[in-house]
Amino acid sequence: MKICLRYLGDPGYQQAIGQELGVSQATVSRTVDRVVNSIVAQSNEWIKFPTTNHDLMEAKRIWQSMFNFPTAIGVIDCAHIGILKPNRHIDE
Secondary structure, three states, X not given: OHHHHHHHHOOOOHHHHHHHHOOOHHHHHHHHHHHHHHHHHHHHHHOOOOOOHHHHHHHHXXXXXXXXXXXXXXXXXXXXXXXXXXXXXXXO
16 A cells, blocks of 8 residues: 555656655555556445436535635545745755
8 A cells, every 4th residue: 555655646757656665566556456447346335426417406406505716516635735845956
């Protein structure tokens, strides 16, 4: 899981990620493939979309009344991290 989270969090060269985590590039590739495929296989259990017009309108009503967010029917969770610019140029 650590390998997959590292790759998904900051995708780059699998070889470099492997070196960082002490595994081969092939292990990184296989691990990411297996974990992502497992998540996709279970996604219908956790990710739901409105399937009828009634469900769609109800989702909009809930988001409007609870969060004052008109026409939204849901959200995708993510992390927002503040990034400060460096005080100096990298080449200094």
